[in-house]
Amino acid sequence: MTGVLVRAIAITGFGADPEITQLPAPEPGPREVFVRIRAAAYNPVDSKVAAGVMKGQVPFTFPLILGTDGAGVVEATGAEVTAFDPGDEVYGRFADYPRGLGSFAEYGVVAEDGSIAHMPHGMLFEQAAAVPTATGTAHEAVETARLDTGKTVLIVGATGGVGQSAVQLAALRGARVIATAAPDAEELVRDLGAAETVDHTAGSVADQVLARHPDGIDAVLDLVEPAEAIGDVVRVLRPGGIIVSTVGALDPDELTEREIRAVNLVHRPSGALLATLADLIDSGELRVRIQHRLTFDEVPARLVDFERGHARGKVVIEI
Numbered sequence: 080m081t082g083v084l085v086r087a088i089a090i091t092g093f094g095a096d097p098e099i100t101q102l103p104a105p106e107p108g109p110r111e112v113f114v115r116i117r118a119a120a121y122n123p124v125d126s127k128v129a130a131g132v133m134k135g136q137v138p139f140t141f142p143l144i145l146g147t148d149g150a151g152v153v154e155a156t157g158a159e160v161t162a163f164d165p166g167d168e169v170y171g172r173f174a175d176y177p178r179g180l181g182s183f184a185e186y187g188v189v190a191e192d193g194s195i196a197h198m199p200h201g202m203l204f205e206q207a208a209a210v211p212t213a214t215g216t217a218h219e220a221v222e223t224a225r226l227d228t229g230k231t232v233l234i235v236g237a238t239g240g241v242g243q244s245a246v247q248l249a250a251l252r253g254a255r256v257i258a259t260a261a262p263d264a265e266e267l268v269r270d271l272g273a274a275e276t277v278d279h280t281a282g283s284v285a286d287q288v289l290a291r292h293p294d295g296i297d298a299v300l301d302l303v304e305p306a307e308a309i310g311d312v313v314r315v316l317r318p319g320g321i322i323v324s325t326v327g328a329l330d331p332d333e334l335t336e337r338e339i340r341a342v343n344l345v346h347r348p349s350g351a352l353l354a355t356l357a358d359l360i361d362s363g364e365l366r367v368r369i370q371h372r373l374t375f376d377e378v379p380a381r382l383v384d385f386e387r388g389h390a391r392g393k394v395v396i397e398i
């Protein structure tokens with residue numbers, strides 16, 4: 080790999096415009112696999128990283144290749160790798176900020192015991208790339224809230240990447256799902272398993288839920304509301320309920336006093352979780368909807384569109 084140049088979408092500093100560039104191919108360590116990435120997917124974290132939201136929290140190297148999730152074919156393995164062979168189709172998380180690496184590139188490296196797994200049988204690269212961060216986070220949120228039969232959960236942000244998987248996974252566990260959806264997406268979330276919908280563009284979500292469930296509900300997965308807005312949503316919980324935020328919006332101490340368990344979830348990706356998701360996808364129990372397919376060359380100009388939100392599925396990139 081030494082000396083080989085790789086096409087990548089990278090930034091030269093926080094806040095800089097993403098550009099297509101040529102960078103040296105990453106060298107796999109003894110316990111890493113070297114992957115020809117065939118598809119990547121966009122996640123909001125990619126824009127947050129580029130904007131410098133995580134500056135100072137972890138080391139970064141520039142140029143920094145953007146992108147977290149990807150799927151491709153193992154081209155070479157480090158000397159100590161045992162779980163993967165050249166030719167294996169894999170998917171996972173390729174972001175490695177200290178080395179300036181990401182998934183928006185022709186090649187990437189991942190530790191074999193990191194966040195990588197064999198792709199579900201018969202799955203396309205673009206479908207696999209759409210899974211790791213969004214569906215992995217949804218799985219962890221649903222497990223954290225201990226949703227099961229008889230529980231009622233409100234999912235705020237149900238129409239996006241994390242939300243669509245969370246709706247399906249909560250419904251699979253037998254929970255009654257109330258999903259937020261603007262009118263254009265109501266049918267979409269019902270098709271994924273939501274029993275009820277509330278239109279967050281038509282007034283307070285909490286008021287709409289409490290009108291139907293005056294005694295409150297068991298759980299909330301809030302994937303979007305910032306700290307200043309999440310207090311209103313908390314009103315739907317009955318004492319003993321749980322709320323999970325993926326955007327760090329909660330004050331757990333304050334809510335404990337109100338007999339509500341509050342969890343600011345930071346997703347911990349793993350190969351084992353990806354293997355679990357692969358099984359669910361393979362069996363047809365879990366679907367991941369692709370909203371936009373982009374060529375590599377289209378990405379720098381289109382990223383700004385996706386940062387505006389209104390996701391109705393995943394954005395995937397052919398590489």
Ligand SMILES: NC(=O)c1ccc[n+]([C@@H]2O[C@H](COP(=O)([O-])OP(=O)(O)OC[C@H]3O[C@@H](n4cnc5c(N)ncnc54)[C@H](OP(=O)(O)O)[C@@H]3O)[C@@H](O)[C@H]2O)c1
Nearest residue numbers: 123124216236238239240241259279325344345346389390
């Ligand atoms: N903590 C972690 O480890 C972790 C992991 C993954 C993701 N995240 C974060 O979780 C958030 C969601 O991720 P994602 O990938 O699902 O994002 P996404 O694909 O952009 O989806 C967000 C969805 O929420 C909807 N929405 C926006 N404002 C809303 C509101 N006030 N009420 C109800 N729905 C609303 C959007 O549609 P409309 O705008 O049309 O309503 C969109 O469908 C992001 O901030 C992401 O960075 C955190």
